[in-house]
Amino acid sequence: MACCHYYGHQAGGDAAFAVDMSAITYGAGCLVEAGDHAQSLGMRRVALFTDERLAALEPVAIVKRSLQAAGLEVVVYDAVKVEPTDGSFLEAARFAREGKFDGFVSVGGGSVIDTCKAANLYSSYPAPLTDYVNAPIGAAKAVPGPLKPHIACPTTSGTGSECTGIAIFDFIERRVKTGIVSKRLRPNLALIDPTTTYTLPAAVVAASGFDVLSHALESFTALPYTRRTPADRPSLRPMSQGANPWSDIGCEKALQMTGRFLERAVQSADDHEARDGMMFAATLAGIAFGNAGVHLPHGMSYAVAGQVRDFCSHGYPQDEPMVPHGMSVIVNAPAVFRFTADACPERHLDAARWLGADVAGASLADAGEIVAQRLIALMQATGIPNGVGGVGYGADDVVSLAEGAWAQQRLVKNAPKAVSEADLAGLFRGAMRYW
Incomplete structure (x- = not known):
């Protein structure tokens, strides 16, 4: 490991670091496990988040079948924007709030996973959008408590959103990207099937x-x-x-x-x-x-x-x-x-x-x-x-x-x-x- 002295003691600096991460299942075909994992997390009525293009493709179908085979009720939300905005976050939150779900599953790239995180947050602890958004753009208020279980199934090899407590969006009025950051946003489980990237x-x-x-x-x-x-x-x-x-x-x-x-x-x-x-x-x-x-x-x-x-x-x-x-x-x-x-x-x-x-x-x-x-x-x-x-x-x-x-x-x-x-x-x- 390079330059261990990089971590030499600094006056006034932190003396410890923390390690937090989602549980991970990685392997070809592992999306078929979604139902069993969702059931074990206590889900009964599930919001399945994806986007309009992915909704017609096999990864979403595999996950939906698996959830239904486990006896779970599934409602699909396929209105995620490829680059989420403040408006699309709020619309997703409205869907989640009205749907009274007890669990979330996301199938898609970082935009889908991030939108699902935001929907889980704002339906669990309703608040004005900027309350949880990073300072100085927002108030950066702490997430009040645990969120509902979330299983993330990435279909692109890039964002790593399945492992982070970060949700990014375009704040249209202010013409800037920003986000929400909290350990509580991190998905409970990531199901990572590399075959989803082959197309x-x-x-x-x-x-x-x-x-x-x-x-x-x-x-x-x-x-x-x-x-x-x-x-x-x-x-x-x-x-x-x-x-x-x-x-x-x-x-x-x-x-x-x-x-x-x-x-x-x-x-x-x-x-x-x-x-x-x-x-x-x-x-x-x-x-x-x-x-x-x-x-x-x-x-x-x-x-x-x-x-x-x-x-x-x-x-x-x-x-x-x-x-x-x-x-x-x-x-x-x-x-x-x-x-x-x-x-x-x-x-x-x-x-x-x-x-x-x-x-x-x-x-x-x-x-x-x-x-x-x-x-x-x-x-x-x-x-x-x-x-x-x-x-x-x-x-x-x-x-x-x-x-x-x-x-x-x-x-x-x-x-x-x-x-x-x-x-x-x-x-x-x-x-x-x-x-």
Whole structure:
């Protein structure tokens, strides 16, 4: 494990870290187990969340049959948006509240799982939307108590949402992405069947794969938990507690697997080894960042996605502009890691090596550029647009983008070095174009 001194005692920092995660079942065909697990969790009337496209596909049918075979009543909600909004969260919550469910099952990507988390929360403890939303956009009130059981069944290899207590959405009025964060949002169980990814379009595999990569790379290079001010009470220790020895384990393996499998998974749907590998990497990275937190690439991504004007990506719905989440993250990443490398250069070099870069003879001063060039090469190999400019932004947008990213203080403060709003503007300028 790299640079153990990263966790040396820091005056005023936390002396302990916490490990929280969902129970996990991983393996081909495991979706057929949904009914038995739901029954064991005490479910009787189940809300099955998915989106309109997935509702007609086999993974949803498998889960629905399994739930019904276990004697459970199932009501399908298929109105989830590919990129959830404040409005779609509220509509899902209304459905859940009126349906009087005692359990939830989600089948889909991060958008489906996150919407299900929000519906569970707001139907269990009704409140104005902003009450639970992250500060400074919302009041960041604590979730009052336990939620109803939730089984998450991911069908994309990217978000890791099945393992986290995070739900992300577009706040339309404020033109920014934000979210709700609480350990109580974390699903009770994740059923992870890698065969669900075999029919994904290449562009979706690429975007979701870069979400995996950045989850792991950001968590590994995050501020160490020993430099975070302790919470008022141990039970209030945040999930974004900073890098720690537990999260490092998942980050290392996820980066190694992404370096080995990402390009292959994008290039061929028939490469099942690669697609299986990316699904497992997504879970490992989800566990890691669910216990460490991400930082600047994700914080900047929420502005990139939230202020989109006319960009649409192949493989995604074309009915409205959208920058897919993993894409909105990775277009910032080379610029960010050039900037953060001097805070922990050994970690940046380790990450670059795990991703497949040649670091022989490299000095610590080279770390940022080596990481950036490896990310750029992977972006080029998998069809990712050329930086923030490639998804429709220009120099005139820098101030607005920086303002949107600055609002993501939970993420900005998790960076390994101090960051100002002016720094964010400089990073967006540096991210406009890479080749």
